[in-house]
Amino acid sequence: MRTIRFIIRKEFQQLRRDRRLLPLIFLSPVLQIALLGYAANMDVKDIPLAVCDQDHSVESRQLVTSFLESGSYVAAAYVPDAASAERSIEQGKSSLALVIPPEFGRSLTGRKAAPLQLLADGSDSQSAAIGLTYATLIVSRAQTAQAAARLLGLDPRVLSQIKAVQVDPAVRVLYNPTLASRNFMVPGVLALILMVITTILTSQAIVKEKELGTLEQLIVTPITPRQLIIGKLAPFVLISLVIITVVLFASLLLFGIAVRGSLLVLYALSLLFMLSSLGIGLFVSTVARTQQQAMMISMFFFMMPMIILSGFVFPIESMPPVIQAVTYIFPLRYYFVIIRGLFLKGVSFAELWRETAALAAIGIFVIAASVLRFRKRLE
Amino acid sequence: MSRMRIATIMVKELRQISRDPATLGVLLVVPLFLLLMFGFAISLDVKHIQLAVLDHDTTQYSREFLQSFLHSEYFDLKLVLDRENQIDGLLDEGKVLVAMVIPRGFGRDVANGQRVEIQAIVDGSNGNTAATAIGYVQAVAADYSQRAFVRSLERAGVTGMKTAIDFQPRVLFNPELRSANFLIPGLIVLILMMTAVLSTTLSIVREKERGTMEQISVSPVRPLELIVGKTVPYLFISLVAAATILAASRLLFGVTVRGSWLDLGIVTLIFLFGCLGFGVLLSTLSDSQQVAFLLASLLTLLPTFILSGFVFPFRNMPWIIQAVSYLLPGRYYLAALRAIMVKGVGFPAFGNQVLALLIFAAATGGLSVLRLRRQGE
Numbered sequence: 001m002r003t004i005r006f007i008i009r010k011e012f013q014q015l016r017r018d019r020r021l022l023p024l025i026f027l028s029p030v031l032q033i034a035l036l037g038y039a040a041n042m043d044v045k046d047i048p049l050a051v052c053d054q055d056h057s058v059e060s061r062q063l064v065t066s067f068l069e070s071g072s073y074v075a076a077a078y079v080p081d082a083a084s085a086e087r088s089i090e091q092g093k094s095s096l097a098l099v100i101p102p103e104f105g106r107s108l109t110g111r112k113a114a115p116l117q118l119l120a121d122g123s124d125s126q127s128a129a130i131g132l133t134y135a136t137l138i139v140s141r142a143q144t145a146q147a148a149a150r151l152l153g154l155d156p157r158v159l160s161q162i163k164a165v166q167v168d169p170a171v172r173v174l175y176n177p178t179l180a181s182r183n184f185m186v187p188g189v190l191a192l193i194l195m196v197i198t199t200i201l202t203s204q205a206i207v208k209e210k211e212l213g214t215l216e217q218l219i220v221t222p223i224t225p226r227q228l229i230i231g232k233l234a235p236f237v238l239i240s241l242v243i244i245t246v247v248l249f250a251s252l253l254l255f256g257i258a259v260r261g262s263l264l265v266l267y268a269l270s271l272l273f274m275l276s277s278l279g280i281g282l283f284v285s286t287v288a289r290t291q292q293q294a295m296m297i298s299m300f301f302f303m304m305p306m307i308i309l310s311g312f313v314f315p316i317e318s319m320p321p322v323i324q325a326v327t328y329i330f331p332l333r334y335y336f337v338i339i340r341g342l343f344l345k346g347v348s349f350a351e352l353w354r355e356t357a358a359l360a361a362i363g364i365f366v367i368a369a370s371v372l373r374f375r376k377r378l379e
Numbered sequence: 380m381s382r383m384r385i386a387t388i389m390v391k392e393l394r395q396i397s398r399d400p401a402t403l404g405v406l407l408v409v410p411l412f413l414l415l416m417f418g419f420a421i422s423l424d425v426k427h428i429q430l431a432v433l434d435h436d437t438t439q440y441s442r443e444f445l446q447s448f449l450h451s452e453y454f455d456l457k458l459v460l461d462r463e464n465q466i467d468g469l470l471d472e473g474k475v476l477v478a479m480v481i482p483r484g485f486g487r488d489v490a491n492g493q494r495v496e497i498q499a500i501v502d503g504s505n506g507n508t509a510a511t512a513i514g515y516v517q518a519v520a521a522d523y524s525q526r527a528f529v530r531s532l533e534r535a536g537v538t539g540m541k542t543a544i545d546f547q548p549r550v551l552f553n554p555e556l557r558s559a560n561f562l563i564p565g566l567i568v569l570i571l572m573m574t575a576v577l578s579t580t581l582s583i584v585r586e587k588e589r590g591t592m593e594q595i596s597v598s599p600v601r602p603l604e605l606i607v608g609k610t611v612p613y614l615f616i617s618l619v620a621a622a623t624i625l626a627a628s629r630l631l632f633g634v635t636v637r638g639s640w641l642d643l644g645i646v647t648l649i650f651l652f653g654c655l656g657f658g659v660l661l662s663t664l665s666d667s668q669q670v671a672f673l674l675a676s677l678l679t680l681l682p683t684f685i686l687s688g689f690v691f692p693f694r695n696m697p698w699i700i701q702a703v704s705y706l707l708p709g710r711y712y713l714a715a716l717r718a719i720m721v722k723g724v725g726f727p728a729f730g731n732q733v734l735a736l737l738i739f740a741a742a743t744g745g746l747s748v749l750r751l752r753r754q755g756e
Contacts, residue, residue, distance in 0.1 A: 020670050028677045035703060036685045041695035042507040048694065089551055090724055092714070113545035122553025123721040125561040126423050127692065132548055132556075133514040139546045140521045146544070147528070166494045167444065167520045169479075171513050174470055176503035184505045192681060200676055204669050292581050293401050295672045299577060300409045303680065304569075305416065313690050314421040315508070323420040337473070344504040345471055 003223055007231025015235065025201070025239060029193050029247045033186075034254055036193075040185035042313070044130040048076030050088040050097035050119075057105025063116075063142060067098060072134045082117065089121045096120050096131045108146060175344045186255050187343040188312045190247055191273075191335050196303060198240055198274050202281030203298040205232045206374065207288045225374040229367065233278060240274040260346030269338050269356060276331040276363035283366045286373040306332045334358045384600050388608025395582075396612060402578050403616070410570045410620045411627055417566050418632050422558045423690065425511040426452050429475040433460040438486030444497075445481070447523045453515045470502045477501050477512055489527060552637075552722050563634045564716040565689035567624055568709045571647075572654055572683050575617045577675050579610065579658030584671040587662070602751035606744065610655040617651045637723025646719065646729070649736045650712040656743030657708070663750035683709040711735045 015021055049067065053060050067073050076094040079085050085097035099117035107114040118135050120128040144166075176183045209215040218228065244267065251257065259266055280302055288294035308314065309323060310332040316324055327333050334355035341347040349356075396402055430448065434441050448454045457475050460466065466478045480498035488495040499516050503509040553560045586592045595605065625643065628634040636643060661678070665671040685691055686700070687709035693701055704710050711732040718729040726733075 018667060018670060020665070021673070024670070024673055024677070028673075032677065032681060035700060036681055039685050039696045039700045039704070040691050042691055043695050044507065044510060046694060086551065090722065091728060092718075108544070115545045115547060118546070118548040120548065120550045122550040122556055123561065123717050124692070125553055125556045125558045126690070128550060128553075129424075129556050130511055130514065132550070133511070133518060135548065136546070137514065137517055137521060139544055140518075140525065143544055144521075144525075167489070167524050168494060168496050169499045169516050169520050170496045171499045171501060171516070173501050173503035173509060173513075174467075176506055176509070179503050179506035179510050181506035184507075189681075189685070196676060196680060200673055204672070208669065290401070291668045291672075292585060295577070295581060295668070296401060296405050296409075299573065299676065299680075300405065300413065303676070304413060304573065307680070307684060308417050309420055314423065315425075318422050318424065318426065319420040323416065340504055341473075347471055351472060 003227050004231045004234070007223070007228060008234050011232060011235040025197065026242065026246065029197055029243055030250050032193050033190060033247055033250050036189045037182075037186045037251060037255055040182075040189050042126075042181040042185070043179075044127060045071055046074040047072055047096055047127050047131045048094040049073040050077045050079050050085045050094040051075050052079045052082060052085045052097060052099045054081070054102045055100050055104040059105035059108055060100045063100065063104075063138075064098065066138050066142065067135070070134060070138060072131065082119075085119060089119055092121075094121075095124055095127045096135070098135075109150075182255065183257055183344055184340065185313075186251055186257055187339040188336060190251050191332060191339050192307060192312060193247060194240075194243065194270070194274060195277050195306060195332050195335075197243060198236070198277045199281040199284075199298050199303055201236050201239065202233070202278045203284050203288075203294045204291050205236075205282055206285040206370075207291050207294045208285075210289070211291050225371050229282065229371050229374065233275075233282060233367070236278050237271075237275065240278065241271065244270045244274065257343060259343055261342035261348065265349045265352070266339070266342045269335075269342075269352065269359070272356065272359045272363065273331055273335040273338070276359050276366065279363050279366035279370065280331070283370045283373070286370045306330045309333075311336050328358075329362065331359055331362050381604065385604050385608040385611075388600065388605060389611055392609055392612045396616070399582075402582060405574055405578050406613070406616045407620050407623070410574050410624050413570050414563075414566060414624045414627055415631070418559070418563060418628065421562055421566075423562070424558050425508050425515075427455045428453055428477055428512050428515070429457040430454045431458040431460055431466070431469055431475040431478040432456060433463060433466070433478070433480045435483040436481050436485040440486030440489045441481045444485070444489075444523055448479075448519050451515070451519060453512075453519075466500055470500065473502065475502075476508065477516065479516075492531065557633075559632050560634055560721050561717075562690070563628045563632055564720055565687070565713055567621075567628065567716060568687060568713045569683050569689065570624065571617065571621055571651065572679055572709055574620065575613065575651055575654035576658045576661070576679050577672075579613050579655050580661045580665075580671045580675050581668060582613075583609065583659060583662035584665055584668050587666065588668060596754075602748045605751065606656075606659055606747055610652075610659060613655055613658075614648075614651055617655070618648065621647045621651065634720060636720050638719035638725065642726060642729075643716075643719050646712065646715045646733060646736070649733060649740060650708060650715075653708040653736055653740040653743060656740050656747060659747040660743045660750070663747055663754065682707055686710065687713050689713065705735075708736055708739045711739075 051064055053064055068075055073096065077088050079088055082099045085099055088094045089097055097119040099119065101115055101117070104114045104116065116139065118132070120132055122128050173179060206215070209218065248266070252259070281298060284298045284302065285294050288297055309319070309327050310330050316327055316333070319327070338352050338355050341352060432445060434445065449456055458469070460478070463480070469475050469478060478500040480500070482495070482497065485495055485497070497520070499513070501509050501513055550556060625636070629636065658675070661671060661674050665674055686704040687707055693704065696704070715729040715732040718724050722728070
């Protein structure tokens, strides 16, 4: 125990010596959550729409209004013709353009179908796809209204045989009734920040001593590998506790997102997550030969893949099976489920036992692997 | 500036890089590896939505209605339920995204042409996916209603009823709406940014840490010469890497370059200049590799991922965050990449982006020279 305490004290002294390190460690998570939490928003509302109404009839104005009142679109420009609508999309000023040709209103009631054009910017496929789905709905509602109006002119005997079927889905949204993507993304950003900072912290822990030659000095002391690893980890666990507290409070204050589940569970599982990701950093640092190698390995083989592949924005279910299999070794994958479950759904610990077990298994595995790996080095 | 001295530094740097497989590997192999892994993995398409159904009606009508959901590639029937109280637990555990309840009397009402309500309970935690799923549910229901209506018209012998609106949606630039065309340029930006910035910063700070930087500073080499000599080799290697992943995205992911390859090359070169300049600047700010790594990761990794328009649209960000995003070179490079690769437009459409990238490169380069000069004194 005493030995471990010595190592811990030495680690803290070393951390303090670099003036820039500690402020960076504590301040940057807060700055990042403020900046990125507000930015990570995928809401598809207010899609910029270029409106080109060449008809200027009651019907065309009605259609434009139903687009703008749906909440999904906002008028970015009013343009005179289809060519300038296309230009507006080309220049990225609008994502969609509604082109209502002249005679639209008159042909609605006439013999020919009234043509209606919608242009979409496919280079932003995300906004375009959702924008098109909603546009199709709005137009099909207008269709139904027109058809109903026209039926009124029919012979009542024929009319009685016609069944104007209308199946309406009554949608009930659980957990996040406003569908604000912020409620989903802020906990995600929080998890990303915790992962990045913890992995960075420990990824150099051992290799730095290796490179500076101080490791050999440690080897000749009676410190066992287990003591050394624990002594190296402990200060970072303490730092992590402070970071979790700071970041959790910052996100609660800044974004007003309340934790629906138990705060205690959130705290405990966050610590477990940090332990597994500190462990990964530590493991990298026992494997790497130079600090540079350690940084490259942790950045390109752990941090970046975890950010992209753990389900932060890109759904894991739509990944190919091979890559899905890889994601099982990422602690972040489980932590996303935990943190979003606790923030949004208010799930209880009983529903999170699988994720908890996975995190614990990964944590124990990487820390044990670091000790073993280190022991080999000593012989 | 002496060309001789710059050349000497370049030769020394190249020799050092060639002796250091880690740096060379990161610059040349890692970008391709990451692009392959991420390119195949990611998409934002909402397809195969997991659906649970509780059918209280069990008539031919309700089954037909359900079939119209399963015919589309958007829904997969995961579970057939028999009790209402199963639904909340299923959604809590995230087993299904949408649970649908078809009420008793559904078939009767459809047959009689009455308005009928079905229930759709949606897990809203991922607002974006949920909004898309709701859109699909409504679209499938509207389509079903429309078809049933047309059939009843036919049965009643009404002909000549045409649809009122001939709706012609047309998608410009990316007609099949492949999300690869949208996401691959973003990946390219993220990957190039990380590899270029990290490898330059670390290689310079390493020299500082080992004390070899002091030896250079007592030599007659000037700061600007040092920067040029040190970055140009990295620039060439990064350019090769950029060409590799651009070719890979063309060959493997079918992301064609619709605009000019020359434009693409020029913009990429300017962007890489900025990245390397940024790398050098970071290295002048840190004394140890640890701090350099911390700074580089914190300033580039998550900000480039979240603030450059990769997946999160700028229009949703508060103005102050948008203002911060103007400081990121990734933002401009991504806009230019999408303009050239996907839209196939010419220089005027992304002139502003090129200008911003030039300013960024000049600013980081200038600041680095200033910092180096001060440190030299």
